[in-house]
Amino acid sequence: MNRYVLKFYKDGYVKYTSHLDLLRIFKRSFKKTGLALQYSQGFNPHPKMGFAQPLSLGYSSKCELIEFETAENHDPADILQKMKDVLPEGLEPVSCVRFESNIKSLAGEADSAEYVVWAPLPESAAADWNNDVLTGKISDYLAQTEITAMKRQKKTKKLAPVDIRKMIRGMQGMVVTDVEGRKALMLNLHLDCGSTSNLSPELVISTFLPFCSLDIERYDVEVERKTLKFVKNLQF
Amino acid sequence: MNYTEKLNQLLKRVEKPGRYIGGEINSVKKNPADVDARFAFCFPDLYEIGMSYLGMQILYKTLNDREKIYCERVFAPGVDMEALMREENMPLMTLETKTPLGEMDFVGFTLQYEMSYTTVLNMMDLAQLPLKAADRAASEKEYPLVVAGGPCALNPEPLADFIDMFFIGDGEVVLPAVVELYGECRKKGMSREEFYREACKMDGVYIPSLYDVTYNEDGTIKELCKLYDWAPMPVRRAIIENIEELPFPTNPIVPFVEAVHDRSVVETFRGCTRGCRFCQAGMIYRPVRERSREKIMQLAMDNLHNTGNDELSLLSLSTSDYSQFEELCNELIPACKRENVSLSLPSLRIDKFAFDVLNKIQEYRKSGLTYAPEAGTQRLRDVINKGVTEADIYKSIEQALELGWTNIKLYFMIGLPTETDEDLDGIAEIARNIVDLNYKINGRKGGRFNVTVSVSNFVPKANTPFQWESQNTAEEFARKHNYLTDKLRMKHVTFNYHDNATSSFEAVFARGDRRCSELLLAAFRNGCKLDSWTEHFKPEGWEKAFADSRINRSFYTERKREFDEVLPWDIIDSGVSKKFLKLEAERAYNETTTHDCRHGCVGCGINRYVKCEMEGTL
Numbered sequence: 001m002n003r004y005v006l007k008f009y010k011d012g013y014v015k016y017t018s019h020l021d022l023l024r025i026f027k028r029s030f031k032k033t034g035l036a037l038q039y040s041q042g043f044n045p046h047p048k049m050g051f052a053q054p055l056s057l058g059y060s061s062k063c064e065l066i067e068f069e070t071a072e073n074h075d076p077a078d079i080l081q082k083m084k085d086v087l088p089e090g091l092e093p094v095s096c097v098r099f100e101s102n103i104k105s106l107a108g109e110a111d112s113a114e115y116v117v118w119a120p121l122p123e124s125a126a127a128d129w130n131n132d133v134l135t136g137k138i139s140d141y142l143a144q145t146e147i148t149a150m151k152r153q154k155k156t157k158k159l160a161p162v163d164i165r166k167m168i169r170g171m172q173g174m175v176v177t178d179v180e181g182r183k184a185l186m187l188n189l190h191l192d193c194g195s196t197s198n199l200s201p202e203l204v205i206s207t208f209l210p211f212c213s214l215d216i217e218r219y220d221v222e223v224e225r226k227t228l229k230f231v232k233n234l235q236f
Numbered sequence: 237m238n239y240t241e242k243l244n245q246l247l248k249r250v251e252k253p254g255r256y257i258g259g260e261i262n263s264v265k266k267n268p269a270d271v272d273a274r275f276a277f278c279f280p281d282l283y284e285i286g287m288s289y290l291g292m293q294i295l296y297k298t299l300n301d302r303e304k305i306y307c308e309r310v311f312a313p314g315v316d317m318e319a320l321m322r323e324e325n326m327p328l329m330t331l332e333t334k335t336p337l338g339e340m341d342f343v344g345f346t347l348q349y350e351m352s353y354t355t356v357l358n359m360m361d362l363a364q365l366p367l368k369a370a371d372r373a374a375s376e377k378e379y380p381l382v383v384a385g386g387p388c389a390l391n392p393e394p395l396a397d398f399i400d401m402f403f404i405g406d407g408e409v410v411l412p413a414v415v416e417l418y419g420e421c422r423k424k425g426m427s428r429e430e431f432y433r434e435a436c437k438m439d440g441v442y443i444p445s446l447y448d449v450t451y452n453e454d455g456t457i458k459e460l461c462k463l464y465d466w467a468p469m470p471v472r473r474a475i476i477e478n479i480e481e482l483p484f485p486t487n488p489i490v491p492f493v494e495a496v497h498d499r500s501v502v503e504t505f506r507g508c509t510r511g512c513r514f515c516q517a518g519m520i521y522r523p524v525r526e527r528s529r530e531k532i533m534q535l536a537m538d539n540l541h542n543t544g545n546d547e548l549s550l551l552s553l554s555t556s557d558y559s560q561f562e563e564l565c566n567e568l569i570p571a572c573k574r575e576n577v578s579l580s581l582p583s584l585r586i587d588k589f590a591f592d593v594l595n596k597i598q599e600y601r602k603s604g605l606t607y608a609p610e611a612g613t614q615r616l617r618d619v620i621n622k623g624v625t626e627a628d629i630y631k632s633i634e635q636a637l638e639l640g641w642t643n644i645k646l647y648f649m650i651g652l653p654t655e656t657d658e659d660l661d662g663i664a665e666i667a668r669n670i671v672d673l674n675y676k677i678n679g680r681k682g683g684r685f686n687v688t689v690s691v692s693n694f695v696p697k698a699n700t701p702f703q704w705e706s707q708n709t710a711e712e713f714a715r716k717h718n719y720l721t722d723k724l725r726m727k728h729v730t731f732n733y734h735d736n737a738t739s740s741f742e743a744v745f746a747r748g749d750r751r752c753s754e755l756l757l758a759a760f761r762n763g764c765k766l767d768s769w770t771e772h773f774k775p776e777g778w779e780k781a782f783a784d785s786r787i788n789r790s791f792y793t794e795r796k797r798e799f800d801e802v803l804p805w806d807i808i809d810s811g812v813s814k815k816f817l818k819l820e821a822e823r824a825y826n827e828t829t830t831h832d833c834r835h836g837c838v839g840c841g842i843n844r845y846v847k848c849e850m851e852g853t854l
Contacts, residue, residue: 016253017492024498028261028490031544039576058248086544088261088492219248 002038002070004079005052005099005106007236010061014090019054025088026066033082038069052106053113053193053228056200061225063113065236067099067106097236109234112169113193114226115201119185119209119216121175126183134173134185137212142171149203164207167192167199185214193228240334242326250317254493255283258331261490262542264300264307268333272304272419275342276330276380280355281766283311288497290551291346291386291407293488298408301483305415308332308340309489312355312766313362321362328362337363341422342415343380345399347388350745351738351767353395356384357760360398367757369400369445373428381418385411389442390473390520391698391805394745396444397753401432404808405440405473405520406506408482413438433466440474443467447807449750455791457749457802470809477846479506479525486538490545499547499580500539502532504564508553509833509850511840512610513621513824514652516697517553519812522840523848529560533567540577548572549580556585559853565593572597586632595639604643605636611652612662618827619654621820626666633670637677644670644687650716651694651708653824660716663689664723671728689724690732691717693739697746698805699812701820704797707743709790710736737775738767744792749804751787758784813841 010022017025027047030037037047052065070079080096087093103109121129141147147168150159170190177183187208191199201223209216247253268274277296279286286292292309299307308330313321321328327336337343343363345356357367365379366372372379384395385403392402403411414435421431435441446467450458462469476482484503491498507524508517527535536548548568550558558564565581572579579597584590586607594605609624611617617624633644648663667687674685693713696705708716713736724731744752762777762784782789797803799818806814816839823830830838834854842848 013247013257013259014492016247016257018252018254021254021492021494024494025261025490025492027546028544031540031546032261032542034541057253086261089259217245219245 001100002073003067003099003101004070004074004076004096005065005067005236006079006083006096007094008064008066008083008087009092009094010055010059010064010090011092012060012090014088015058015060018057019051023049023051025091029083029086030068032086033079035074035079035082036071038071050105050107053110055225056202056223059115059201059223059225063225063228063236065106065228095236101234103232106230106234108195109230109232110194110228111192111231112229113191114229115189115191116224116226117185117187117189117201117205118176118222118224119187119205119214120220121183121185122215125214129175129183129185131174134175138171138173138187138208141208141211142168147207149207151203162203164199164203167197168204171204188226194231239326239329239336242324243329243334246317246320246324246326249320251314252283252493255311256313256317256331257492258309258334260492261544262487263309263332263489264296265332266300266306268306268335270304271306272423273306273341273415274335274339275299275305275307275344275415276310276335276337276340277307278310278337278343278345278356278359279312280345280347280352280359281312281768282314283491283493284495286311287489287491287493287495289346289348290501290503291348293485294483294503295407295411296489297485297487298483299412299415302412302416304419305412306332308335310337310343310359312359315766315772318358318362327364328359337380338365340380341418343382344411345382345384345386347384347386347395349768350388350394350742353745353756354760354764355766356395357398357756358765361760367760368397370397372400373445387516387520388745390516390808390810391745391747392442392444392808393449393750393804394748394752394756396750398756399444401435402442402444403440403474404442404471404810406476407440407474409476410438410440410474414441433464436466436468436471438474439472442471442808444750449804455788457804460802460804460807470807472809472845473520473811475523475811475842475846477525479503480527480531484535486535487542488539490543497549498545499549500536500543500545500577501549501551502536502539503527504532504550504552504555504558506552509557510554510623511621511820511830511833511838513619513701513820514610514649514694514697516700519700519817519840520810521553522812522842523846524557524850526559526849529564529567532564533571536568537571537575540575546576547578547580549582551582553583554585555581555583556587556590559850562589565589569593569596586636588635591632591635591639604645605633605641606645606647607633608647609666610647610649611655612648612659612664612666615827616652616655616659616662618829619824620649620652621824621829623829623832629666630669630673634673634677637674642683642685646670646687646689648689648691649694650691650720651713653702653705657719660719661723663691663720664726667724667729668726671726674728685728686730687728688730688732689720691720692734693736695739695743695746698803699808699810699817701817701824703747703803703817704799704801704821706796707740707793709794710740713739735770735773737778738773740789740793741767741778744787744789747804748792752792754785755781755787758782811842811845813844816840 039045049068076096083093146163147165151162173187383401384399389402452458505526507521610622696702758781764777766772836852
């Protein structure tokens with residue numbers, strides 16, 4: 001079995017491509033390299049390829065993983081170079097390793113993920129914030145027995161309350177200042193991320209900022225996925 | 237906050253932000269400082285539509301192949317994006333470098349269908365350009381040259397007030413030549429007029445401000461006249477005699493957001509020899525010019541390798557009329573199999589060979605067969621010169637049913653010249669006969685089977701033998717739709733028809749004159765845009781626009797023109813002579829057909845200008 005995992009960054013404008021569009025980009029990119037993927041058998045054959053975890057539209061990432069099977073054996077370094085040559089700007093392959101494992105899919109093994117959230121402070125509030133204030137707010141936030149977020153239900157499309165507290169594994173933060181002197185909150189989140197339990201950073205953002213009485217437009221907030229962790233201590 | 241930061245915010249607030257980001261595989265990056273002229277290629281519809289259009293990919297490559305030209309792309313934003321852009325006062329920008337259109341040298345629109353005209357105005361407005369060419373010229377600020385081309389430019393007049401320069405005909409040679417000329421003229425410090433004077437020496441360059449139109453009391457055109465003695469009259473369509481060596485994109489841009497047609501495309505030939513009398517494409521792309529089989533194979537394979545696409549399609553007006561079609565298929569089919577690529581062959585003439593081919597390429601999934609008899613009786617098919625007989629249709633459908641196709645689609649037009657209800661009855665009869673054929677072949681319990689009958693409303697087009705004809709009124713179309721709905725109430729038959737309002741507006745612009753620009757402007761001001769999308773089409777905005785602009789719709793749609801009337805597009809010479817169009821119209825009234833010109837020249841006049849390779853080859 002010629003199974004591999006390619007790790008890549010997603011950054012810049014390309015972060016606005018959706019999960020499905022990204023799949024198409026990779027499908028075409030593989031074809032373009034001439035690395036023939038293994039196709040599934042059956043009525044409607046499709047290439048054996050999949051992402052470890054979908055990434056929300058608009059997020060950048062330092063830890064995207066795609067697993068795939070090729071029809072023939074290749075040197076992972078060769079695959080890495082070929083993919084570097086064909087992928088569009090913003091999708092940057094960083095490593096490629098052979099993945100000989102009997103697990104069914106990486107997606108099934110994903111467990112948690114770390115994110116960095118960057119939220120610029122409104123000028124009116126900037127003076128009130130420093131690292132101590134933020135640390136205090138975070139521990140108050142986490143000290144709640146329940147944190148109720150409104151989550152859109154997949155089937156009904158209706159918003160329903162969910163308790164997200166248990167899905168937050170860790171949270172730290174600091175107040176940072178950019179080159180133009182604008183202050184922002186930088187939050188490190190460690191959240192459930194997998195098939196059994198999954199928490200989107202969106203729900204932390206939409207509960208934590210109001211908890212801090214901060215009125216920040218969602219479109220001013222940036223999110224990046226830093227790491228993806230697996231049940232069986234797989235590392236890429 | 238600069239535009240790119242603002243764009244970044246907006247992208248988080250809109251649907252399908254991938255439409256607005258650029259940077260796709262094979263998109264071109266140049267340093268704007270290194271070029272002499274910057275061209276914004278604008279498609280007046282959404283990204284998904286525009287990115288499926290081969291013409292844009294061809295001209296994008298043609299222009300960018302020149303070192304000193306940088307061509308970038310622009311599409312109409314979705315309504316959500318547009319609302320935010322207006323709210324934030326953000327101008328329309330190019331995808332490649334996010335440059336506001338006002339800073340470009342050329343803003344060029346492709347005119348593929350009349351119902352995109354309001355979107356042309358809307359995009360100019362979003363780009364913060366004055367809409368009227370005269371206002372831009374009178375302004376102290378220097379604006380880009382706004383140009384347009386494409387099939388609808390063959391009657392440019394409804395847009396004449398807005399566009400500085402039209403490109404008529406094949407764009408691959410004249411467009412880069414004019415853009416380069418512009419760069420040179422600017423370097424030499426020449427005026428706009430001096431540049432125009434040089435540019436209009438080339439075939440296919442129509443500059444509306446060099447001409448004036450006067451009208452008779454009855455509203456018809458009295459005279460088309462030129463305002464400068466050096467202006468060409470008429471303007472001859474640019475025709476490239478040999479397309480073999482033209483630049484053709486083997487590394488087209490691969491869209492991020494899935495386009496309507498997400499596949500590799502190779503143009504096999506331009507033009508058509510059939511001579512259907514309603515068909516504008518069949519007239520304005522003459523003569524037939526083919527690429528060699530070797531070239532097509534090479535372009536196809538290079539394209540697939542450079543894009544990673546998994547579907548290939550051949551493009552022309554009539555796929556199987558390619559002179560070496562069988563040989564080409566015999567080479568392409570195995571090549572596509574080898575590459576895991578599916579092959580699609582649109583507008584096939586269904587004969588025995590076509591069946592063999594379809595059987596091979598649709599082994600498992602038989603997607604459905606489409607026939608376009610266009611009219612319900614032999615008489616009317618003779619009028620429109622659609623060389624298909626009922627016997628042909630039934631014979632091939634019988635074969636299709638035997639080979640296991642269960643989905644037959646039929647296309648017809650209604651409102652054709654000389655049409656009577658008998659011709660409509662003929663449509664129902666064809667559908668009924670096909671259902672009977674299915675019973676005969678597959679038995680009463682033959683399982684799933686469907687015949688879809690789609691009718692569209694006839695729109696008389698400029699530069700065709702039917703350019704003088706009357707269009708049915710909306711009421712008449714509605715009556716015919718009801719009549720057909722009644723007649724087609726049959727088991728296994730589905731009946732579809734098109735909206736009447738759009739075909740009437742389309743007809744106004746298809747044969748409109750310069751006065752129609754006021755109608756267009758009014759429609760745009762009433763919020764009309766993206767008119768070919770049912771969810772965005774605002775008929776009430778259009779109705780009000782007719783009132784606002786005092787344009788008499790029936791003058792343009794229902795009125796039958798006299799043969800000697802001066803037509804707005806007489807200013808353009810498509811290459812097909814008016815004499816021939818008149819002759820064809822008369823033959824239509826006599827129900828006389830004209831043979832395919834591969835059986836011998838029919839005298840359309842195109843060979844006055846260029847050699848006609850296919851003449852008499854059958």
